[in-house]
Amino acid sequence: MTTELSKGYQPGEVETQWYDRWVDAGCFRGDESSDREAYSIVIPPPNVTGILHLGHVLNNTIQDILARRARMEGKEVLWLPGTDHAGIATQSKVEQKIRKDERKTRRDLGREAFLERVWDWKEKHGGIIIQQLKRLGCSCDWDRERFTMDEEYSKWISKIFVDLFEEGLIYRGKRMVNWCPKSLTALSDEEVIMKPQKSKLYYMRYKVVGEDADGRPDRWVEIATTRPETLMGDTGVAVNPKDERYGDLVGKKVLRPFPEAEIPVVADEHIDPEFGTGVLKVTPAHDKADFEIGVKNNLEIIDVFNPDATINEHGGPDFEGMDRFEARKKAAEKLDEMGQLVKVEDYDNNVGFSERADVPIEPRISMQWFLKYPCVEEASAAVANDEIRFRPDRWKKTYAHWMEGIQDWCISRQLWWGHQIPVWYRKEKSEELQARENLSSEDAGSDIHVGIDPPADEENWVRDEDVLDTWFSSWLWPFATMTNSDAEPSATEKKFYPTTDLVTAPEILFFWVARMIMAGYRWRDELPFKNVYFTGIVRDGRGRKMSKSLGNSPDPLHIIDEYGADALRFAIMRTAPLGADIRFEIANEGGKEIYPQVVEGRNFANKLWNAARYRNMQEGSAEFEPSALSIYSIDILAKLDQLEKDMAAAYEDYRFNELSQLLYDFFWSNYCSWFLESSKGAFAEDADPALRASTVATMDLVLKRVLLQLHPFMPHITEELWVNLGYRNEGDPEFLMQTPISTEATLSELEESVVEAAKTKVKAVYEAVSRARNLKAEYGLSANKEVKFIIDPESDFTESDVFRQLVGAAEILIEPGFEAEKGVPTALTAIGKIYLPLEGLIDLDAERERLGRELAKAEDEQKKINGKLANENFVSRAPEEVVAEAKERQKHWQERVEELEKMIESLGD
């Protein structure tokens, strides 16, 4: 049963209808009780505040392709979805809204009320991205959607915190951390982005206290710094002990200009004598290196900043309350007034910025919780020895490098939205305990409670206010989404863990991938996934990363509405080579943005649609009978078999761009442009019914196979066409993703020699057609102009019907030994000489010129190949086949040149 199809494909309704049907039928469900081989992916959980961007489209289309393909290969598939609570991002979003709507801060509301508001917001607006993923066609098991702050998931966080604390891997301490003065929280090293900055290098001079060796009363030492505003926190000056200029200064003191104080000169190997003046001002509270020098030399630590990086009371009345950048100018001015500013130079340096808030971070000493990573060795080894395969594998090196230099992870955040640290201090001692410089499992006496549940007499305890880094919940994602923390591994976990593939961006290799591997070994004793596919970054047409601030990121939902999800999916896959960045083109036409790659995708969908329509216009159907096939059918089926082989190989290597390109080329060029056109004669009124039957059977077979292969890429249209073409029989699975993909070659029953002969002949015909069309075009005859061709065949030529059809001729005469009139346009082809007699239109000059151009080309080729064969080394050392092939080519061009010369000669002068 077939349906009448509209002239053009309209994706809108088709897509949403099919999606609803898939969901209603529950075919995205991963069945843990199934006997089938398991295939699983956990989604990289998007931020709950997130909205879909093209990066998500890329990432999730790949996952969907893998999931659908696996289903069609008969596997039991679980694609587990969910969202991430995204601590800072979500909290700032809600804070902003409250500030705007009510002019209140989170502190005005208080912790509890604020958190209620975040939850409200999450219920209302969170998870938009989930709806958007559905519109893209993602086949996630939505019944299993997880959120990193679900009750059960949160228990996991407490459990692992307790585990690691008891093991001594989690400790609390006063350390130098990256502080974000905007979000008012500590950050991990990974959340800091170095950005090149145009800065100034200030040269200032400090007076040396007391007399120097020469007895001069007035000795000054020059110091270069980029941060004069931290001067008030200087508690020392450091020089390299090997630096002869300053050796005698060590142990003396210099005078800090303001607030005026005597500070010691110390020696430290790390000072580069080449930089600046070779003298470093040491501000232990505001620089990591300075901190270390300070500790070594027992220097005082003076923090001159408030948490928001304004100057605090240590700055003195001139500076207190001032922003750090203002203070920088002010400090320079003040030094200048005092005559202690020597010079200011332009200087390029790198400054760390907060990834989220995009402001320079401050190194700041504060009380934080840290984690020594578990299972580093196992995690390193797993990737090094390919137990976990990275694609592209060059990321292995980056991973190994990071793992080697791994630093303790600052896991506490001074936020409210997140997993609050499961540590309670006994009320009466809480202040003292929280101020303690070091706190680890050994100190966890009866005054500290570290547990999954609060202490029984909770009213007598105070809970640690900090929450955990968002990534501290993400690293459990693969298994915490499957099994509860207090239970034995669930049936789901037993079936689907470790997961098969992880598809993610290389940007979060350290944030997420590396940590998941460690967590996998630590709590599950094995790897969390077997393959990691790193996508590229989606850039705009000019190569810039897409971002909100640049406004160069088109909304995928608009694109889907206009072109269809399938078009977008196909477009982005066709331009996504393994691990390379993707340039998403944006063109402007009459003020409207268009996306050329997506247009191609849409056009391809339309092409498919119409090829199906063409099939439906031919009545009836027929059994596929290999022995009855025309050479054209054999040819297209041979190409189909090759396509499937090539695709299988490309899947092995996750080469999605190649997969989509293979399908595109096969279908558009080989199937539509050549096979379908060649088949048209079979549907003429007087055509042989047997030919017609075998042609219909071939069309059905190709369409079925192509729809199956294409389904993972373009799930909606393929499903629609499968039904409209009547390919679903009684008893068949209800949906394409449940339909096994065929792997058997369509021509396996035919002798290889028969197939080869057909391919050779068809190739010759098609080439001859191209040349004949070219002749027509050269002589200004439009493609639909029905002309007469005369063929002087090489051997028996039986394909004139198809030839006529493809060329667009009224008549083909086969005349062996035909002698053309002088000047008749002629083409030399593998099937013989083709003449285009043009009554009354003979133009000797035109033909002479045309043949001249062809001769020039042929001579060019001949020269190249002659040169090659003239090289004795080539003939004696190259493999035999290569030489034979070259000789073949030489012969071919030789004959052609001779032939063309003769033809030109026959035209006379």
Added chain:
RNA sequence: GCGCGAUUAGCUCAGGGGUAGAGCACCUGCUUCACACGCAGGUUGUCGCAGGUUCAAAUCCUGCAUCGCGCACCA
């Protein structure tokens, strides 16, 4: 500074020792009874530069240049 990647037609990009490819754009002709979101034909390249290996290099190696990314970082 160290590491990784890219450099191929006007544009976007495939290819990866043996005849330089696709789509778009452009030019010509076509409303041919699946598709103008289409059909047919055509034009376009010192495959970044310089060396090397090889019978043969766009492809492998070395160096350089430019662009991008990651890590480290000197105040």
